Amino acid sequence: MALIVQKFGGTSVGSIERIEAVSDLIIKTQQQGHKVVVVVSAMSGETNRLFNLATQIDExxxxxxxxxxxxxxxxxxxxxxxxxxxxxxxxxxxxxxEQIAIKTDNMFGRARVEYIDTERLKQELEHNRIAIVAGFQGRDVEGNVTTLGRGGTDTTAVEIAGAIQADECQIYTDVDGVYTADPRLVEQAKRLPQIRFEEMLELASLGAKVLHLRSVEAAGRYKLPLRVLSSFTPDEGTLISFKETPMSDNPVTGIATNKDVVFYQFSTSEAKIFAQFLSELAKSQIEVDMLHQLSRQVDILSYAFTVQSNDHLAVLALLQSEPFAHSINEVVFELNMAKISLVGLGVQSQPEVLAKSLTVLADKQVTPKLMSTAQIKVSILVTETQLHSVINQLHVTFLP
Amino acid sequence: MALIVQKFGGTSVGSIERIEAVSDLIIKTQQQGHKVVVVVSAMSGETNRLFNLATQIDExxxxxxxxxxxxxxxxxxxxxxxxxxxxxxxxxxxxxxEQIAIKTDNMFGRARVEYIDTERLKQELEHNRIAIVAGFQGRDVEGNVTTLGRGGTDTTAVEIAGAIQADECQIYTDVDGVYTADPRLVEQAKRLPQIRFEEMLELASLGAKVLHLRSVEAAGRYKLPLRVLSSFTPDEGTLISFKETPMSDNPVTGIATNKDVVFYQFSTSEAKIFAQFLSELAKSQIEVDMLHQLSRQVDILSYAFTVQSNDHLAVLALLQSEPFAHSINEVVFELNMAKISLVGLGVQSQPEVLAKSLTVLADKQVTPKLMSTAQIKVSILVTETQLHSVINQLHVTFLP
Incomplete structure (x- = not known):
């Protein structure tokens, strides 16, 4: 007998028929002898409907x-x-x-869970009841309703699973697991039966839409096994594991992609100006990625980095404002770039990953705008038109 | 400066436009120097929409x-x-x-308010905030969500007004006050600027749809002035008052009507059988009205009474079951009857009310099936086809 937390997203409970199907699935888990806590999102479309009502009154x-x-x-x-x-x-x-005291801070719309009282949940489970918890929401210390922001129901599920020391947290969604690459881009993409936590963390932060970064981070704090499954075609899905043993001889576990990236490059002779520029970006909550510095000659520093395209106009405006307009020169930017990231625990220790990647790019006659390596990933910046061909060849090479 | 509770029903907040209009109305009240607590229903149609979702899953x-x-x-x-x-x-x-501790019993769907903690409400009012309370709902002692059933938002408003000792509870609805008769039936119906609490209680229980009986009763417990107004055309409305002085020389204040009434008559020779019959009706929560007993001769008792038409089949089935099928005889029933009730504090002490009513009926060549008098009302049972002509003539006679 195990203690299992099951999370169902909006499309999984998007209609009466789906709610019926999900209830069968939950009952089946209980019939297998498990104790079950369920965490549920709003029916798909409902949050948007409510948000639209609000913005009709006040933007x-x-x-x-x-x-x-x-x-x-x-x-x-x-x-x-x-x-x-x-x-x-x-x-x-x-x-x-409020009934299981999911206490959060008071940052409305993006609150963080601080405490969950497990007493009530344990009572319900002891009475053999299936406990069905509202995801995405909490109460602050004054009893105000708070919500946890994007991916909030995943977070609720993981936080509850951690608090009650569940054996596994199952995230039911509309995809059936974690893939080696986005199946819409790579025909050969395969589902992974297991993936290491550290790798999932990289994939989540790189834009693989299966799990939200915050919930993966929370699972890490509790060393809680997470499983991603489909509520439409339930099977084993993908287990996100904390086991120390390697899962395959493959240095690369998955390939993530980020589109809508803008590449920037500029130079300056004032050493402190780039630090000031970065601090202004941070104030505007603009994330900078793939940052590179080149010292072309004494007193001329060259910088390259990327931002997401929805921040592009803000970055341009900042560059045109003082003191940057006068101290930053040779500004070049390029829209419609894509970042490809090879993720795997073996990436760091195996220089061939970088070597093989460069060979693939050379064969395709693609010169990457930027390349960067970090703990367990190698990232390559190409144009969006190059993306499809490059990622498929990389997949053939590293995930045959 | 007064402390005012304002209640807005479903049609009053039935659209974004209505919510905007109601917010202006509330602000106007505050600008007049009052402290305002607002109690609100669900947007019209919303409760039905939710109920339909539920019954798709389980009838x-x-x-x-x-x-x-x-x-x-x-x-x-x-x-x-x-x-x-x-x-x-x-x-x-x-x-x-839960935020103002509206504590109820645990009768889901028809809970009764037991306690309201006024501390939080008073704090909000002291900070000059408009407090907007969800009507219709409470929490039981275990923290479960309860609802108060039909007219629940009126009840919430009156209970809160009573608890915080408000100067007035204003019930905004889609009619602009209490009328001398249903304006759809009686063209000459006039709005009453004031009505005595006891009279309103009779009118509410007789089916005048303006206020729900439970909320009028609750107002009585607190001796709380209630006002019925329209949120569409706000003006003075009708004040339901507890003043002892008479409001007019008219013995009749209003005329209420109940359609869909079924008349029953039968006889029995067994004295206890009717008591047993009534107790069975009570078990099925069937309300019996206008009950009459006639002793036609020794050992033969004749009974007449009315029920609402939605209880008709249940009453028939009961009469055909034992022991009633063998001990009750001469069963006669008549569908499509209507009850007209003349209500007024002066009705009881003025025999002319009964006399004048009989004259009106005789002039119209209507023989009432039943007549009954109670504290402050005279009720007359006619057929639904007679209703329009009789009620209009009664209105001309008593409320010229």
Missing amino acids: APSARELDVLLSTGEQVSIALLAMAIIKRGYSAVSLLA | APSARELDVLLSTGEQVSIALLAMAIIKRGYSAVSLLA
């Missing part, structure tokens, strides 16, 4: 009231799912954040 | 989970209304039942 609605509004989406889901399980003759109870 | 859904589901309707309304007020530059805060 920038009160953050506190927006959380009161949006949190109703999950409340609807947990009630309907509990009804479906009860209708099938099993015991279930829906639980709101 | 008789879990009562606990149904309350979790339905209570989201009011939560949406309070958040949107708070946003609209904040957008206009005023301070507002939405409050859920």
